[in-house]
Amino acid sequence: MGAPTARECFGSGEVLQLGPLRLSLVRNAPVAVAVLATSAVVALALVGPGAAAAATARSAAAGDAVAVQGNHLLRGGAWWVPRGVQIVGLVAPDGSLSGKYVNAHAHFGAAELQAARARHADTIRFQVSQYGFDPMDPLYSPTYVQEVRSGIQLARSTGLNVIFSLQAQGPAGQGQNCPLPNTGAERAWNQIAPMFAGDPGVLFELYNEPSLGLSFTNWQLWQNGGFVPAQNGTVCQEVGIQTLINDIRQDGAGNVIIVPGLAAEFSLSGMPAVTDPANPSSPQLAYGIHYPSLTAGVGAWNPEFGNMSATVPVIVTEWYASSALNTNTPQCVVGEPALAAWLLAYLASKQIGVVGYAFDVPGTIVADFSYAPTTYDNFACGVPGGGPGQLLFNEFAGLEQADGPSVNDPPGWIVSYSDVTRLLAQAPGNAHHFFDSPRTFVAGASAPTLRRLGLGAAIPTASFFSETALANAINRHQLRSGTLAVLYAPQHSRFLTPRAEQLHPDQYAQRAARAAHAHGLLLVAAPAVNLVAARAPRTKAGAFYSQFLKLRITAGVARYADSYAIQADGLETHRSAYLGFVQGVALQAAVAHSGVELLTGLSGSSLPRGQAPRPLLNAALAVSAIVSGYWLDDPAPAQACPTCTSAAAAVLRGLRGRGL
Incomplete structure (x- = not known):
């Protein structure tokens, strides 16, 4: 991946130091940054959610109780990203239903809910x-109230x-x-609230x-x-959103509350803070x-909403994108x-759940009441039936x-x-488990190739060492079929990366982002540590990692990236140095772009000949609270040692064994 080896890093006996304070970095928690003027050291204290809430979440490990921990949800005590579909058949009392809602109501029942589960949904909105x-409303109906209550109980009993x-x-x-x-x-x-207060599997x-x-x-009107x-x-x-939250808590309901944005729930930008009176230190919002x-x-x-997802849980609670031109639907x-595939890849990278609209409205995410999904085959705007199901x-x-778990x-x-x-050949079960996911970037593969491999959910990605090559490939439509992301990894190499890009990776990362985003692609940025040789050519080999931090290369590049890959490979066998470097890079990335996804390098080539792969797993576990994933390099036997091909497989096995 372009980083110096561990021997280069420590050739002069350097031990990576980030300052006199021990750096504490816990991913996805509120950030407090203190600048110590006397030593010019920046310390990041990322404080996790309240101990009481964490204990509550752990105690709810049985079943499917939902709780908030930091910027994510837990379901039954395990990390959870909702996979939802909407049902509109209960949107009004029977006599007030009209149009498509009448048909939706007629089809609601256990079979519909089972069909939703068969489509891998775990949530009904x-x-x-x-x-x-x-x-006090003329439409109030005890019969309707009971119908809704029974419908929700049916969904809950369906899992x-x-x-x-x-x-x-x-x-x-x-x-x-009222707006x-x-x-x-x-x-x-x-x-x-009192009706469902005893069921933490229901969100409000x-x-x-x-x-x-x-x-x-x-x-301000929204809040108060x-x-x-x-x-x-x-x-x-x-009455204000804060009043509703207070009322629900006073009614004895501790359920997770979903707070809607403004502009038809389109935006959270500028939103004032609301509080959870029952959980002030760890709001269940x-x-x-x-x-x-x-x-x-x-x-x-x-x-x-994306940047905000770095600090609080965000859910897209209604979405679809069809071929319809009806003004009552998204155009x-x-x-x-x-573009729809781009959005879903973006949401997956942020771990933002999504609810598809609607499982009981044909022509949206389902084609008909057989619940077959809509597709984008032969798609054309204005031709009915195309959709993202x-x-x-x-x-x-x-x-x-x-x-x-x-x-x-x-x-x-x-x-x-x-x-x-x-x-896939060495460890097919673990490889499919980890890589057949919209959170996996597969470099050098097209969408049809990934489907043939059984990894249809993964993100086809093209990789480049040069922004010029990246932009040319995008603008000339030379990317492989179905590519959804591009990886920009500038190196200190006159054969791979032009000199100007080595000296100014931030400027060229901005250009790469502009080219990628203009064509519906995510940008993964991964500047190599050896760029130090271009920026500070007198740096000794053993000081590359600390100099990389001093040059603040990450701070310049990460602000433009959707995901940022830390080229820390080469340090894995030195656990404390690996942890320290990842912490330092993560700090710069978090300050530059609070919502950026962080991944870090793990390479079998970092292992000395004949060494067991345990250090790679230890390195991965050491930084698991800081990064959200890994850049895995598994060199062929001829490139390193006979055990290297099993090193990555051992990492997958070790992570799987820990419930991931």
Whole structure:
């Protein structure tokens, strides 16, 4: 991967030092940065969630109770990224249903829920009428309340978690009378919260698609309530999101609450803080997003919700992208199949769950009531029937098989096509488990090739040492079929990377990101440690790693990347040095781009001839709380030693044995 060897790193007897303070870095936790002027040392203290909440999550390990820990969800005590589908057949009392919702209602039942499970969903999002649950509303119906309650109990008995989403738009029976939750929503939640307080497998989404636009004033109304004009000319008395949270906790419900964004749940940008009075140190709150813009891409996704996912759980609680041109649905866009795949790959890299709309509305994610998925085959805007169902359910399948019982997340990966084929031969079970996932970048493989290997959920990736070559391949449409990501790995080599890129990797990473994002591709940045030789040519071989940190190469590059690969390979047999270097790089990356995915190098070529592969596994475990995955290099026997081909397989076996 271009890094110096361990012998080069320690040739002068250097021990990597990051300053007088021990660096404590725990991934996905709130960040506190202290600058010590006297020593110019930056220490990062990333404090994990409250001990009480962690203990609660662990004690709930039985079953499928949901809890928040840091920026992610736990289900039954294990790391969880929801795989959901929406059901709209219970969106209003029977007499108030209209159009497609009548047919959806007629098909609701155990068979539909079993079909959702067969498509690898583990969560049902029910849209439920505010009016039907508000005792003071003319549409209030005890029969409807019981119907919804029974439907949710049926889903729970089928092994599915549930998101209860309060709906006050047209489908709910009266049209949307208020852009934010009003006193009717408050009364409805006072009915709902006690009803499901004993089932932590049910999540509460406070309000479907608050419709005020983004502004400081509107966020204050969203948070605290106030008087807001309604679409029908009346004035709504809004109660505020914080009031609803307080009410639910006062009603004795500790369920995870999903807080919706503004602009029809499109954005969390500018959102003021809300608190959880029952869990002030570890709020049991997640945040909801709908329909990320396919045309705006990463440039919008990061500020709208992606960056925030580094500190709190985010769920896309409603999404699809079809060929329809109906103004009541997301508009079809040119290149939609590739853009939809790009979005799902982005969400997977951020470990953001997604709920597909809707399992009971044909033409969205299902073609009909046989629940066959829609596809993008022969796709054209305006031609009915095209949709992302197969794409979504394939992703669900990959995520499901990669799940493990650990409280830690299943790792992401970068692996080459040649290495993955070798590992599939050596350790097929573990290779499929880890690599058939939308969190795996396979360099040098096309989408058809990955499907033939049985790794259809993995991300086809093209790798480049030069931004010029990367941009040319993208702009000239020379990438392999189905490529969704590009890897930019500048090296200190006049044969691979132009001199200007070696000297200014940050500028060329920005250009690489611009080229990638303009064509619906993720950018994985991986500057080699040996770039130090270009930037500081007098650096001794033994000081490359510390000089790499001093030059702040990561800080310059990571701000433009969707994922960042740390080229720490070469240090694996020196566990403390490996840990220290990964911590230092992770600090710079987190400050530059809070939402960037971090992976670190593991290479069998780092092992001396004949050495057992245990140091690679130890290195992986040492940094597992800092990074979200690994760049795995498994050299062929002729390149290193006879045991090297089994080193990567041993790492997979060791990680699998620890519940990942």
